[in-house]
Amino acid sequence: MKKKIGVYICHCGGNISDYVDVEKVKQAIENEGGVFLAKTTMFACSDSNQKDMVEDIKNNELDGVIVASCSPKLHLTTFRNVSERGDLNKYSYVHANIREQASWAHSDDKAGATEKAIHIVKAAIAKARLSESLEPNKIVAKKAVAIIGGGVAGMKAAIALSNMDCPVYIIERKYFVGGRVAQWNELFTTNETGKDLVTRLYNDLVKRSNVTIFTGAEVVKNTGSIGDFKLTIKITPRYIKENCNQGRLQEAIDACPVELPDDFNFSITNRKAIYHNFPSEYPQLPVIDIKNCTRCGKCEQICESIDFSQKEENIEIQIGSVLMATGFDPYTPIEGEFGYKEIENVVTLPQFKRMIDMSDKTLTFKGKEIKNIAYIYCVGSRQEERENKYCSRYCCTSAIHEAIIAKKKFTNINNFHFNRGIRAYGKQEILYNESSKMGDIYLQLTEDSPAVVSKNGTKTIVKTNDILTNGREIEVEADLVVLATGMVPRADNSVGSLFKLPKGRDKFFNEIHMKLRPVETFIDGVTISGSCQGPKNIMESINSALSAATKSFSYISKGELETEPIVAVVDSGLCTWCNLCSEACPFDAISMKEEGGKSIAFINNSVCKGCGMCLPVCPTDAIDLIAYSNKEIESMIDALAND
Amino acid sequence: MAENNKKSAKILVFSTEKISDPAIDMAGLLKLHYPPTIYTITLPCSSGIKSRWILHAYEKGFDGVFIAADGSDCVYGESCTEKTGQIVSRTHELMKQKSIEPARLKMAAICSVCSESFVKQIKSFNEYLLKNLNS
Numbered sequence: 172m173k174k175k176i177g178v179y180i181c182h183c184g185g186n187i188s189d190y191v192d193v194e195k196v197k198q199a200i201e202n203e204g205g206v207f208l209a210k211t212t213m214f215a216c217s218d219s220n221q222k223d224m225v226e227d228i229k230n231n232e233l234d235g236v237i238v239a240s241c242s243p244k245l246h247l248t249t250f251r252n253v254s255e256r257g258d259l260n261k262y263s264y265v266h267a268n269i270r271e272q273a274s275w276a277h278s279d280d281k282a283g284a285t286e287k288a289i290h291i292v293k294a295a296i297a298k299a300r301l302s303e304s305l306e307p308n309k310i311v312a313k314k315a316v317a318i319i320g321g322g323v324a325g326m327k328a329a330i331a332l333s334n335m336d337c338p339v340y341i342i343e344r345k346y347f348v349g350g351r352v353a354q355w356n357e358l359f360t361t362n363e364t365g366k367d368l369v370t371r372l373y374n375d376l377v378k379r380s381n382v383t384i385f386t387g388a389e390v391v392k393n394t395g396s397i398g399d400f401k402l403t404i405k406i407t408p409r410y411i412k413e414n415c416n417q418g419r420l421q422e423a424i425d426a427c428p429v430e431l432p433d434d435f436n437f438s439i440t441n442r443k444a445i446y447h448n449f450p451s452e453y454p455q456l457p458v459i460d461i462k463n464c465t466r467c468g469k470c471e472q473i474c475e476s477i478d479f480s481q482k483e484e485n486i487e488i489q490i491g492s493v494l495m496a497t498g499f500d501p502y503t504p505i506e507g508e509f510g511y512k513e514i515e516n517v518v519t520l521p522q523f524k525r526m527i528d529m530s531d532k533t534l535t536f537k538g539k540e541i542k543n544i545a546y547i548y549c550v551g552s553r554q555e556e557r558e559n560k561y562c563s564r565y566c567c568t569s570a571i572h573e574a575i576i577a578k579k580k581f582t583n584i585n586n587f588h589f590n591r592g593i594r595a596y597g598k599q600e601i602l603y604n605e606s607s608k609m610g611d612i613y614l615q616l617t618e619d620s621p622a623v624v625s626k627n628g629t630k631t632i633v634k635t636n637d638i639l640t641n642g643r644e645i646e647v648e649a650d651l652v653v654l655a656t657g658m659v660p661r662a663d664n665s666v667g668s669l670f671k672l673p674k675g676r677d678k679f680f681n682e683i684h685m686k687l688r689p690v691e692t693f694i695d696g697v698t699i700s701g702s703c704q705g706p707k708n709i710m711e712s713i714n715s716a717l718s719a720a721t722k723s724f725s726y727i728s729k730g731e732l733e734t735e736p737i738v739a740v741v742d743s744g745l746c747t748w749c750n751l752c753s754e755a756c757p758f759d760a761i762s763m764k765e766e767g768g769k770s771i772a773f774i775n776n777s778v779c780k781g782c783g784m785c786l787p788v789c790p791t792d793a794i795d796l797i798a799y800s801n802k803e804i805e806s807m808i809d810a811l812a813n814d
Numbered sequence: 815m816a817e818n819n820k821k822s823a824k825i826l827v828f829s830t831e832k833i834s835d836p837a838i839d840m841a842g843l844l845k846l847h848y849p850p851t852i853y854t855i856t857l858p859c860s861s862g863i864k865s866r867w868i869l870h871a872y873e874k875g876f877d878g879v880f881i882a883a884d885g886s887d888c889v890y891g892e893s894c895t896e897k898t899g900q901i902v903s904r905t906h907e908l909m910k911q912k913s914i915e916p917a918r919l920k921m922a923a924i925c926s927v928c929s930e931s932f933v934k935q936i937k938s939f940n941e942y943l944l945k946n947l948n949s
Contacts, residue, residue: 284850782862799857
């Protein structure tokens with residue numbers, strides 16, 4: 172039983188103390204049994220307070236520490252480390268959450284919030300009194316990382332990990348790497364094209380012996396956990412031999428009678444059933460879209476590299492950490508949204524980018540030369556009535572950039588930007604200035620008075636009340652309307668479910684904390700990066716990819732890692748070996764052993780994950796979970812119940 | 815139940831570290847208010863809750879116990895929902911033996927972003943308990 176517990180109650184600036192009377196909390200708990208000292212602090216996590224805590228622990232030989240502050244997700248590790256620096260076992264530390272679950276949840280009831288905070292701290296004291304010194308479990312960590320997604324974020328993370336001498340597997344669902352960036356032409360600020368960037372990264376990766384790239388590959392099964400994930404990868408064949416004759420292959424592509432909308436060009440062009448997205452795409456080997464191939468045999472007659480005997484295969488890899496870089500989908504407007512699919516010359520920004528990339532001297536759409544282009548901003552983002560409340564961050568800059576490229580590449584282009592306030596932040600402001608100097612017209616509107624796209628005979632009219640000209644109604648006759656569509660999560664994000672990755676309110680994968688733990692997830696050993704986490708431009712995606720690579724590597728770099736010593740323990744006196752615990756265990760961690768002339772349950776600590784599923788099924792109540800024993804839980808209930 | 819004319823019922827919530835606790839935290843972050851007499855004890859998994867802890871809570875004066883279960887999101891396996899349901903069934907039987915109304919134990923799957931759902935469930939449970947407390 173702990174007798175010298177130190178309790179620190181945090182103001183969190185005013186986040187806690189604006190609603191919880193922290194002095195009253197201190198007074199209420201300072202005379203609790205086992206409490207040796209109680210203090211309030213402005214920021215418990217600050218360096219100065221941490222130093223004070225270390226001194227308190229050492230000088231007073233504290234045997235338990237509690238910090239009542241924010242969620243343990245943010246600072247449990249921080250204060251465990253403080254305990255260790257004070258030479259106190261880190262499992263003698265107990266965290267009390269009085270911000271998310273008291274001050275913020277009950278900011279409408281200060282007295283209620285204070286009363287609740289007192290109870291929460293008393294429950295933490297009850298738990299701390301019974302806490303035991305523990306040593307973390309040490310498990311062997313497989314020094315390899317799987318990166319799911321071979322876009323620029325995934326490739327950049329792979330290079331970073333490879334540089335750290337860490338084997339990497341890139342698992343790309345599509346048949347070609349590069350993701351969305353491969354679909355983009357000139358990029359700001361370097362003027363390098365998306366294809367050039369992808370080529371550069373790919374050429375770097377293929378030189379590295381510790382990088383393996385799977386394309387047409389999908390993770391279909393995941394077992395194991397941090398340090399030892401076992402992934403099953405389904406690899407679908409390209410139906411083309413690796414060392415094929417590219418010349419004959421092009422003839423085979425030309426001969427293919429099947430024509431389908433080309434996803435790569437957002438359906439503004441068609442492709443064949445045997446295809447590559449563009450001639451220099453990586454890997455430089457076309458693929459046969461077997462779902463749409465009619466097996467007419469024409470390609471086989473022309474090219475000996477076609478091989479329909481290739482079979483789908485499943486392979487297994489063992490890795491220590493998983494880095495998610497699965498990217499985004501562009502928002503698809505609903506039918507009729509700003510005339511989409513109802514008025515023929517309304518296209519999305521991704522389609523417009525492909526049009527510009529594929530057009531040479533003149534910009535035409537359905538045979539008509541384009542002169543006046545109306546850009547409508549925030550399509551699928553900042554929605555008042557529908558789901559996507561967030562700003563997609565990249566679309567303002569991307570639309571402006573594309574407008575500048577269109578004006579420079581083609582003659583007589585007039586750009587009209589129907590926006591809800593331009594969000595070209597940081598260096599992207601340069602593009603906005605350039606576009607303004609080139610004579611682009613910016614019309615600003617509000618969400619209450621959106622732009623209206625209509626047809627007047629053969630003309631397409633975009634109309635709005637421009638708030639920059641005192642609400643005057645302005646209309647533009649547009650040859651092309653470009654909807655600056657935002658980012659949405661991948662339509663098929665099932666790989667996230669395999670790892671049980673939580674999603675945020677915006678349905679993107681969710682980090683633990685956007686500032687303090689921005690690439691970590693609640694699933695130990697799984698990091699997230701790039702736009703699968705939320706809208707990001709390339710620079711932001713790569714920053715997060717490098718951060719995720721470093722974090723993933725930090726889990727496994729030592730070859731072993733520490734896990735929580737929370738495992739089940741058996742009271743051999745009470746156990747009668749009925750086998751129910753073993754049946755309940757999802758990890759096969761429980762077996763029978765003989766002890767003292769009788770059969771009892773044996774827990775394999777290296778396999779036990781500490782879920783506790785064996786606890787409630789035991790008819791003699793012979794199993795406890797370390798740190799969640801009957802004594803600890805019931806003493807917490809007692810503390811919370813006391814009025 | 816403990817006493818009449820309460821403003822809000824005293825409810826013990828068993829939440830889980832990786833799934834329902836983040837949702838309860840986010841409810842606070844979003845200032846989605848609920849009665850301050852709702853207290854949380856966090857566990858690794860909802861299928862590890864012992865019936866004796868639930869019964870202990872009633873003995874000590876809690877009006878209700880709410881299991882914020884992992885549901886199909888459980889990181890420990892798909893059997894969690896079924897096993898948590900079995901805990902509730904077994905505890906309901908024990909509650910009947912002790913003449914405790916089974917409706918005072920409620921379970922709902924709360925995913926990691928189900929903050930609104932948590933607050934809605936807990937408010938409705940609070941109202942139910944209050945109605946019975948004050949009747």
